[in-house]
Amino acid sequence: VAMIDPLENNLFDLPDYENTEDETFPPLPPPASPGRDDAEWAQANGEPDGNQQSQTKDSAVAPRKAVKRPMPKLDAQRLISERGLPALRHMFDSVKFKGKGHEAEDLKTLIRHMEHWAHRLFPKLQFEDFIDRVESLGNKKEVQ
Secondary structure, X not given: OOOOOOOOOOOOOOOOHHHOOOOOOOOOXXXXXXXXXXXXXXXXXXXXXOOHHXXXXXXXXXXXXXXXXXXXXXXXXXXOOOOOHHHHHHHOOOOOOOOOOOHHHHHHHHHXXXXXXXXXXXXXXXHHHHHHHHHHHOOOOOOO
């Protein structure tokens, strides 16, 4: 087995990377998005654009309007709707409670069904927050 002599094969004759400067590259352009020109992106980011034609084209195109979707609210109307309190009357028709000695199991079943009802009625709220909101709505005349 022959040993390789590093000096003989010029292995130590490497460039001095410690004192060389890195190359500077221009930043990459953003990925193309549908409905957006690069000229629009350049204007939005404040980059100077010498192309006068793209500026006139931008002013001719109407800006997109955001579609407003009103967020549903948990109010008295929603609570007395078909999926609200009236749905509770039939929710437990198919549930069989085990009775004496199984109270913890029965309570878990009851809470699970109530959570399901609450989520169907208003999925945005956690169950505890939903219960707090229903308690405060319960004082309204239309709910009573």
